[in-house]
Amino acid sequence: MNFFHSYKRQILYIVIVILAVSALVTAGRKRKATVLDNTLGFVITPAQNIVSTVSSWFGARISSIHDDTDLKSENAELKAQVEILKSENKRLSMYEEENKKLSGLLNIAQKYPDYDTTGTDIIGKDPGNWYLTFTVDKGTKDAIAANMVLTTAEGLVGRVTESGYIYSKAQSILDSRSSVSAMSLRTGDLGVVKGDYTLMNDGLCKMEYIDSDSEIMKGDEIVTSQLSDIYPPGITIGYVKEIVRDDNGLTKYAVIQPAVDFKHLSTLLIITKNFQKDEQQK
Amino acid sequence: MRRFLITMLILIINIILQSTLFNLIRIHSIIPNTALVVVVSMALLRGSPEGCLTGLGAGLLHDIFFGSSLGYYAVFGMVLGYLAGKFNHGFYKENYLLPVMLCFFSTVIYESMIFLTGPFFYGYLNYPYFFINLILPEAVYTAVLAIAIYRILFSVNEHIEKKEKYKRKLFSIKK
Numbered sequence: 001m002n003f004f005h006s007y008k009r010q011i012l013y014i015v016i017v018i019l020a021v022s023a024l025v026t027a028g029r030k031r032k033a034t035v036l037d038n039t040l041g042f043v044i045t046p047a048q049n050i051v052s053t054v055s056s057w058f059g060a061r062i063s064s065i066h067d068d069t070d071l072k073s074e075n076a077e078l079k080a081q082v083e084i085l086k087s088e089n090k091r092l093s094m095y096e097e098e099n100k101k102l103s104g105l106l107n108i109a110q111k112y113p114d115y116d117t118t119g120t121d122i123i124g125k126d127p128g129n130w131y132l133t134f135t136v137d138k139g140t141k142d143a144i145a146a147n148m149v150l151t152t153a154e155g156l157v158g159r160v161t162e163s164g165y166i167y168s169k170a171q172s173i174l175d176s177r178s179s180v181s182a183m184s185l186r187t188g189d190l191g192v193v194k195g196d197y198t199l200m201n202d203g204l205c206k207m208e209y210i211d212s213d214s215e216i217m218k219g220d221e222i223v224t225s226q227l228s229d230i231y232p233p234g235i236t237i238g239y240v241k242e243i244v245r246d247d248n249g250l251t252k253y254a255v256i257q258p259a260v261d262f263k264h265l266s267t268l269l270i271i272t273k274n275f276q277k278d279e280q281q282k
Numbered sequence: 283m284r285r286f287l288i289t290m291l292i293l294i295i296n297i298i299l300q301s302t303l304f305n306l307i308r309i310h311s312i313i314p315n316t317a318l319v320v321v322v323s324m325a326l327l328r329g330s331p332e333g334c335l336t337g338l339g340a341g342l343l344h345d346i347f348f349g350s351s352l353g354y355y356a357v358f359g360m361v362l363g364y365l366a367g368k369f370n371h372g373f374y375k376e377n378y379l380l381p382v383m384l385c386f387f388s389t390v391i392y393e394s395m396i397f398l399t400g401p402f403f404y405g406y407l408n409y410p411y412f413f414i415n416l417i418l419p420e421a422v423y424t425a426v427l428a429i430a431i432y433r434i435l436f437s438v439n440e441h442i443e444k445k446e447k448y449k450r451k452l453f454s455i456k457k
Contacts (some may be wrong), residue, residue, distance in 0.1 A: 044298060055306055128344075
């Protein structure tokens, strides 16, 4: 004990240096969780699960009281919409059959195949103000690995950055460190969808590096492109909300309204096929 | 040992609440940094060494569950715990002004350090924007919550100190 007291300051410096080095070495590495991470995960993840379930239950109750007045009109509206969608669905399934037959004849693979997915729940969100990361309740136990892609039925949410035994860390596409290779579905123009702090809190993101000659417009659907080695192609990211030309006039960027409502996320789908791994194995 | 376990329990409860329940009390998507309040309070009540350890624990927990590298938040937590511990001597522990002020300034320092070392520094370089829109509101919010959290930790500390005093007496009698 005497030793610790007489060398207090030196010990502090050494620990700080060790931590700083470890921070630099482990920065940005897609790693599997260590034993320490997993042990803590066993303690904290179940508790997070319970608290977030309870709080989201109360949140749902509160918002249902809010929304009660609009329910009737909304119900009528939705019923009408269901009818329209039903007929459209019938028409589209006919197209799908036709498409399958024709592509079978032509002997080409489906461009947008069905991906295997597992459902998962968000159990915790980053308690800081800078980034948008969260933990989900599935891990290596359910064959989840880093760089798997998170979606909802509406569109892209993000990707897994690290997985422990019963939990995984994930990064949303609104996070300022995230970048997704993307293209406009209508014109085929390529770009990169990036998170941006100034837009993040409004639930928006940015599509950069768009060619200045491209005919991308407000309302265009943006999907993931074939160029990405993490994200499979053809997943909806969102819709163009606004086009802004850079000061130099050579490039422009688009403000994207994601298809997913990031404020009310709870259940997600993980595409359980690691695209990056496949590339490397080839 | 008892103190160590209780501090660890407080930190674990804190990160569970921070990542779940406190997301509901975001104001304009700003969330208060309660982990920092725990670190500063512990440092003020117990001095630099324990402030350092608490900061290290809080930082490591954040690193493990939400960080992208191990040790990043831990360094900041340690440094702030150490600095806040310097005010341990010569202040009335019943006085709330110093903890609240310290929580405000340590939030400003902490978030500024994250800005200077994070990707924002390379991408934006406009500190004033982040100061007004993120750091200042967070610091104010944190300082307000610090009143309640410091009160809780103060009584926890008092409770432990009483127990320790009792134990010490017990030993001295045996001698």
